[in-house]
Amino acid sequence: MSILSVSALLAALVAVPVPAHAGLTPAEPTQSPSTSPSTQPEADEESAISDVVLQVGADESSRNLSWMSENSGDGEVRWAKTSELEGSALPEDAHSAETSDSGLSTDLKRHYNHASMTGLEPDTEYSYQVGSEEDGYSAVAQFDTGGSGGDSEFLVFGDPQVGAGGGQPDDATGWDRTLNSGLETAQDPRFFFSLGDQVNSAGDQGQYEQYLAPEATQEVPQATTIGNHDVASKSYEQHFNRPNVSSDHGEGGLVASGGDYWFIDSGVLFININSNDSDTDEHAEFIDEVVAEHGDEARWTVLGFHHSIYSTATHNSDLDVKRLREAIPPVAARNDIDLVVSGHDHIYNRTFLMDAEGKKVESSDAGLEQEKEEGQTMYLTLTSSSGSKFYDYVPGLDWEAKSVHNDIPAFTRARVSDEALRATTYEVPAEGAQQAEAQAASEQIDDVEITRSGDDAPEPGTDAGADADAEDAAASSDGSSADADSASADADGASAEADSVSAEADGASPEADGTDSSDGSNSADAGTSSDGAESDSDSDSERADSDAATAGTTDNDGTTEAEGATDNDGTTESDGADANAASAAPADSGTTSANSDSAADGGDLPRTGTQLGLPIGLGAGAVIIGAVLLLVSKRRRSLR
Template identity: 40%
Template sequence: MRSRIRRTTGAALGVALVGGLLTAVSTPALADTSLPTPISDDRAADSAAAAVDLAPGQHLSPEATQWRYHDLAQDPAGDGDLLSWTLADYDDSAWPLENGPFGALRGEKVDVSGQPVTTLLNQYKAGTTSNVETFFFRAEIDLDAAELADISRLTGTVRHDDALAVWVNGEKVGGFLDDAFDPTLGNMQYLGDSRSAPIVSSVNVPGDVLAEGENQIAIALYQDRASSSDIYFNFESLDTVAIDEPLTVSDVVLNVGSDETTRNVAWYLNDVADGEVQWAPASAYDGVTFPANATSTPSARTGQTHDGRFYHHATMGPLTENASYVYRVGTEGSWSEVHEFSTGAFGTGAFEFFMIGDAQIGSSGNVERDTAGWTNTLDVAEEMFPDAAFIHSVGDQVERAGAENEYVGFLAPEQLRTMPIATINGNHDVGTTAYETHFFMPNLDKDFGNSGVDTRSQGNYWYIYDNVLFIGLNSNVMDVATHEAFVEKVLAEQGENADWVVASLHHSMFSVANHSINQNIVGLRNNLSPVLSELGVDVVLMGHDHSYSRTRVMEGRTPVETWDDQLEVHPEEGQTVYVTGNSSSGSKYYDIRTPEAIGAADPNGYNYVAKAWQEYVPSFAHIEVDGDVMTIASYRTDDRSSFDEVVVHRAGAEEPEVTSPFVDVPTDSLFFSEIRWLFERGITTGWPTADGGAEYRPLDSINRDAMAAFLFREFGDEGYRAPETSPFVDVATDNQFYKEIAWLAENEISTGWATPAGAEFRPLSPINRDAMAAFLFRIGAPEGYVAPAVSPFKDVTDTTAYRTEIMWAAEQGITFGWIGNDGTAQFQPLSPIARDAMAAFLSRMIQGPLES
């Protein structure tokens, strides 16, 4: 006897229509005595089906639908045909009949990652804590002739953990994370991946699969491994899509094109149809009616997605520079919303873009929270750098390759319709074809970077933007030879059309956290990096390790030591800089491993890092290309501060002469780099000289008023308005640095000296080194900072004024002091600070100490 869910005429078996409500009933043939094992009271507690009102066009719901299910660690096909259990004539009368949702968490009937469980599944094999491999479910829907004639398709959602496959009338209509299914092993298999929460997948049943009368739905739910903690299945909905119903356009995303004169776009339709993109100058759109003279391009690629929908890929172009366009995608009668994008200048060799690390929506177990973090990162990045041309994501867009609810989260930010994105195929993306149908990467070549598994996303690609050739490698395929051949091919065909070569892959070769010791990563590090250097790749952008790192300039696997600080580098041919992005959503972070741990796992040791950073905050990189110079600056999204910046001069380009902005600061001065940095930040301009130059006067003591100006220019608010009454009796409101000094007082950075006449600032007095440490501490130290018990300086004791502040400055690398004649370090707290040392203090506080 088969389970029946009927919506039309009353049924003799399985259901009865009572007063227009659907009521599930059991016939004698479905009595408990027919079950192979009895159901415990706990498992059957919620088995009673209530009367349910199914709306017209609705075919399944958790409340209305009872499922026959099989959870006994036995293949329901026995020795027969593998898929016999999916057919209508299969006898499932011995299977229990219950309502969903179905599930278990460590064998108990409790919520699974916040999802309710109505019916407990028998999670473990008898007498063990080893998971049953596969669970089976069957239900029917009845369709009369009138209903069937109106149906284009059925569409719905199913929530599941882990893998799942759906058959209707013996024909498979959906598979989710089940690409590794091996028919030679029978139906009992572990499939899927070890992730945290149930995912939501879309199910589409083509109308030509359905028949008048009973239609058999069969579900296989797979555990991912023997030790998994949970299992879950809830078929949430299955509804009619009528023949005359407009198609639904979804999952629209703007992608980079082959060059800056084109844009690719990808989208989904919920049924088979011709697709196209229409675009027009934004000035021609009145906000209501799309321009009748819009240019149209048909879909260049289309096909069925892993969840039964249909993807479309199309290209807009040629576009003109410095222009704004509107576009829409879909088909006649079914269009997306209208979106707008702009182009920049072409052929100038100057543009900027964002590098985004793993968004990995869903990794935290909370898709909504991850989506909010990801959206905030793009909002912050765009607000800070509104002229960025595109986004480059280094992989792991989602947590689970087939999780369409996670793709909904990744595609949620409006920037993905207005700013083109290039994506890299990550290890969490590769498991289905969803990645390659969601994104239309230009010049995709599946002859390279291909594992040979048709149900996975495959291939390498390239594009050129202005003077940079970008090469995307599918590092899920770790065969160095395939990537070497692809890069060689692209360079032979396109190398003369660009000045820079930037490669990108997901699996960071030079990371510092969890994956840095994985032997497959160590293998890429030692085998692929020499190839990329030899082929002339200038910069490599990577992800995967949920922490930030930047290498020294690398010649193959060997670090180049020419630039001690590694903050501005001039690589030669065959030398490369590698940057690894941290999480862009906050969904997951990894702790940085010790140098000893990484070195122990790599025969070449741990010798490659110039900067490692992990503060468990979402971040992004802003990359600016200006001719032969590429500046890569990375930012936190909470306070928008920069935690790393490197200036890379293109190999082979003529190196500009290093000059000093001040006539009295030679380029070989002790603190030349720091003083030049101070000048470039606009913190100081020095004093003009008679011949039109400028002096910095590096060895002069810095006065307190000038120090106030330095600090305000770096840390102050340009919109700050000083009070009408001065906080200091010796600083008049018309003092040239009154605004800066008042800002210090208002922010409690300086309180001055108390006198009978009032507080004095003493603006023309030199500032001592201990007071300078105090000022910086009040600006940058965390609340509750506790100084170490042992001082690194001989002349800073427990009774020294500002001891805590000096200790903090030393710990941050802001000051190193002097080595005295007796070999001990001294801080000299009461000595006036010289202007060159002041530059060093500020530079180290903002961008870290120079390694020199």
Template identity: 35%
Template sequence: MTLTHSPRMYSVHRRAAATAVVISLFAPLTTAVSADAQDDAINTKISRIVLGIGSDATEANLAWQSRRSGTQFLEYWPAGEPADVTRVESPAGPYNAAVFYPHEAKMTGLQPETEYVYRVGDERRGWSGQRSFTTGADADSWNFLAMADAQIGVDAKIKEQAAAWDKAVNVATGEHPDSAFIMHLGDQAEGWGAPVAQLEAFTAPEQLQKYRLAVLKGNHETYAPDSHFRDTYFLPNEVGSTANYFFNYNNVLFIGLDGNRASAADIDTHAKFVNDTIAEHGADADWVIVGIHQAPFSQGTHYTDPDVTALRDSLTPKLSEAGVDLVLSGHDHIYTRTHLMNGFTPVIPEGASKSGDILIPEDGEVLYVTSTTATGGKYYDFQDKNGEKHPNIREERARDLAHDSTARWRQDYNPDYTSIDVSPTELKLTTYNINTPYVVDQVTLRKKDDEKPQETSTEQTSTQTPTEESSAAAPTQGETATTAETATEPAPETEKSKPVTITTTQTSEKLVTTTKTLVGKATVTETVTQTSPSTKVVEKTKTVPTTVKETVVQTETVKVPTTITKNAEPQVVTATETSEKVLTETTTSTGKATVTETSTQTSPSTKVVEKTKTVPTTVTATVVKTTTVAVPTTVTKGAEPAATPSSTSAAEKPHGVDTEGSASGSSTSGSSTGGIILTVLAILVGLLASIFAVLVRVNPQWVEDIRNQFNI
């Protein structure tokens, strides 16, 4: 059957398109705000409300976007005391590329351990919904969370990555509800494509309304107009619009640097900013933590980038000289922890580094930690010191391939977050998988003055003291750990207290510990060693009751039945029309998989028991085909049909090109005089609408004056 377009139908389509353009341009002017003058009206023109970190623990910064010009307000009050309202005026910022008026305001005088309610807007247009957050304790021992590279919008998968980001925030705050704030280490959004939608997704999680947020400027923030980053986040103590800023929180001085600025002059500017900030605001700080998106040290592919190389060679010595303790970064989508670094020179301890290390730095020694992605939009494979990539390789099999600076790394293709516990004498960093109950790594920085004497040892003092067993590493995707490997790193204590249950395609490791206790008496020798100014050894011998525990660690590797979904690349068949149908074909095959349970007993003798059983497994293959259905057109007798490349999709056609080609031209040639006149009128209306749109763009205040005059 053949469908045809008559000349009259073609003219109608043109008129309808022109009318739709005009309506879309005028629609914002004709939309009235309900409950215009009511205090409890919800202003739907307000979006991207961000509760940001303030200059110190007593402050919080608010940033939001409004589609209305004019002054708006921030109101906040202690929960339960609605009469005690503080009102802060916020004039609208300049009209930006995203068609928003940005606003900023600051909360001050916040009391510790107090819940506050806040909202933004105004009486005439309405207010945002009420939100609340609770301030932390005014103490020198506290906690905060660090994540990196949510990068919402990778491969245009905004909804999928928005859901993953929401889960990451919920898991991290759910397991550490008393955290003071969240620090995101750059690349909040992809930048390409749809930056407004990406930023709205990043700022959307409900938990971000309850925890103050500190961000860094990543390289993907530079792929969209700078106004998107500048208007979305209110950075405390920022130097101009450089994205270099600082804040004090209790006993820590935080300094954020824009790693996108990596020229020699930029690095000198960064170094001066760090030195000046520490000199002027670090007197009461026990620790100095620097955040910079581009990681100077990592096992990712950015390690050899020119900007990263410049930061490593020129900036890291200046950070050591300034007295920085810890540097947090992202960018490389692979977890990496360095040895203590004096500039770019590693201080390598005796013995292998492992989870639970305690590091006691000398003056000028800095720890660098690089986080992987918090959403899993993309990962970078391990890249060795020779520049070669190794997909799916485990750390245990690549110890000789890592950079000299690297103490630990992990690429398990799983999103992570880090919880950082602060005290006057220690910084303890514990990095967790978001989707599995595993600790990726744990390391503690301890002040040298608080170094504890090592018991029963008179030979040496190491700057790296293991105190906990290595974490049970989650197997790399596509690889199952052997019994010999897992037996060397038992760590039941590193599993999280609240495991997250999900379905994955990985093989999980289950650690089982059996403890035998014998009570009796033992002779204990206490040895005290004094190495300066002279060596003094004092030995004391006494008999005390003692409990002897024998621990047997059993490791079971289990492949869990799972449903695997394979999504094929969309197949696009393009004809000469624009309508599309999406066909989904699902093929399900049911079979059986073999599960091997291995039980290993390491004491008093090695005992291996293997059990093999067959379990059902289901594999579902989903193939999505997108077919563009062609609607044939009437072709003038004798005319050659228009040739349409079959490999060109609708998304690839240049904007404004007539997709019907010569066939539509033939239809137009046969149109009536009345149709031509209507088409010309439609074009004129479209031109007038375009002129109006330009005027609105040039002078948006004119539109607002019209709205105010006619109350629309």
């Protein structure tokens, strides 16, 4: 049998989809932007400006902007205090700043533009517009800088993943409803924080338009984290003008987005890392450096990344998540990070206070008041903010303090003062509401307040660059093997990215038809087995994991999900398909777990897990058969 035949056999056997639940039916195609609900203000009739996004700046005195234009060059942002408007127009002497970055967008039809407003005053309402003489200007929009220092708050949202529901449910409407509910619940939030997977297909411009459709995306600054569904295209980097992006840590590739970054707002230091990049040493170095340089400016420190390391759903056993779970706790401890926020697993849970070894602090419980000592950290996992899909609850995990698994969109309201950091989480039931403005109600499901023990607690950033103890050193040593694997992954990822370049050169987006040129089924990458057949103990599976982070999107158990590839438990998630839609309700649906060390709900099976047995078994068998056939074939040729 030829090598080509063996490869075809392997692909056919390993790629057999196994549905997560009986009765799973395909979802309808993603709703087109033209028919999706939108609250985006109308631009001037002659304007060729779209996708305007207001974002956080490096600090309270600046705000970043991104937008798309029909033509290239000469773009600018113009702004002034709202009190200085001449009617509804900006004054002629309004401040202006030229674009800091621009270029051809990934759809090869428009141009992306980045610019920043600086020198902003606190407690002031500003008006702005973006554009150029050639393209025209966007409609004038307003934002408020809020107070400087004192009590403040911000909102946190888990995966919107617009496009994953395929209209059943309508995740664009769900995202709009949850965002507006959060803004109604909070009191003048300084910004909102989206924890990755803003869209379902990394290069789908229509999905970005739906994500950016709410009017709030132009009026309330946002910060974003890059998710595994965002990474496999430059579209994420083009749409989001993030501050202080590192060129050396968590960077993307030729056709992939990335970059660790940080900012300070209201005395809180926020650090974002690209958890799709498996080089945990790079991330650790970045966190150490940022805290060492800016930690003394902050009263609290928050770390954000997409892949939750302490989830109570099925991704918690993924290889990439396990590596992060080994690497992050010692880094968080030595930098005295107070709160870590993540998404990815579409379930809500919070941990106990955790120590440098990733273990529960003995004195911590599931209650409201949590007094932390230096080096202790709490981790929150945010569920879907759109309702596009949810994962099943996995009971009995020793880090779980509180878990809510009602399959209802949610958000977290974080309130900050000198004395406390309080995170209150709310669900947003649809209740049949059709319009976002008619559904601002929310229901509280969790509340926790973090304080520091003693008046002599050290300032954030103390000893930021040093290992706190022998355990930290051991953890860093253990992480070296994963970093060695990532070097091989980078080499493998280069060929995958080259394939993606070829696809884009042909004028087609890699995600356009639910396929990806860098998919693990490519015969050149067959050795990485990135469609679910890898073993946890196989180093090749780790390399496949890392390859997918660069050129595809890894979603569960090392499987590659590149717009139409395997998403979860062997099911196929195309641009318009929800792996969990129309599935049977889980046994523990609608329940809340607290202090679940007792492993209640033990009969509930995760949506991954045992259901991967068939494709894994078939894949392993096919690999063995293929190896035997290749040996026989070579021996015959040698005897001729």
